[in-house]
Amino acid sequence: MRIKTIVDEDFTNYKKASMFIGTISCGGKCCIEAGIPLSVCQNDGWRSCAPIAMSDRQICMRYMANPLTNAIVIGGLEPFEQAKEVRKLVWMLRNVFMCDDDVVIYTGYTPDEIEEEVKLLSEFKNIIIKYGRYVPNAKTRYDDVLGVNLVSDNQYAVKIS
Numbered sequence: 557m558r559i560k561t562i563v564d565e566d567f568t569n570y571k572k573a574s575m576f577i578g579t580i581s582c583g584g585k586c587c588i589e590a591g592i593p594l595s596v597c598q599n600d601g602w603r604s605c606a607p608i609a610m611s612d613r614q615i616c617m618r619y620m621a622n623p624l625t626n627a628i629v630i631g632g633l634e635p636f637e638q639a640k641e642v643r644k645l646v647w648m649l650r651n652v653f654m655c656d657d658d659v660v661i662y663t664g665y666t667p668d669e670i671e672e673e674v675k676l677l678s679e680f681k682n683i684i685i686k687y688g689r690y691v692p693n694a695k696t697r698y699d700d701v702l703g704v705n706l707v708s709d710n711q712y713a714v715k716i717s
């Protein structure tokens with residue numbers, strides 16, 4: 557899977573200690589729709605970074621080797637711009653490494669925009685999706701599913717499987 561960052565132990569995006577994987581692109585929908593510069597996007601810093609080449613097997617092995625983490629979070633930029641790659645990674649985790657740990661996906665899309673992709677992902681156990689645009693200066697909101705504060709109060713997470 558093409559990624560821009562990988563953090564072995566992250567405690568900020570989910571209630572469980574997680575490996576965090578940053579995806580490679582986002583067209584900037586939150587900023588474009590709000591009529592504000594892309595630089596306001598909370599993930600803008602990642603746009604200029606070069607992708608890292610890591611195979612799905614390498615990512616899974618790295619995750620499985622760390623006894624401290626028990627979830628994987630896939631986040632910004634926009635994971636659903638590479639939905640097929642995300643599915644392949646989850647497939648390998650579930651079917652080759654036989655690991656059913658939670659996989660949390662942070663998207664800026666709303667459910668109606670990614671219905672088909674979500675349906676395909678729901679074939680795997682324990683998938684959680686955080687939906688909704690980033691709205692600058694919105695109120696934060698504590699999300700019970702994730703167990704963390706989300707930056708905009710229109711955002712929420714759902715356990716889809």
Ligand code: SF4
Binds near residue numbers: 599
């Ligand atoms: S979806 Fe994420 S990366 Fe894309 S514009 Fe919104 S906040 Fe930025």
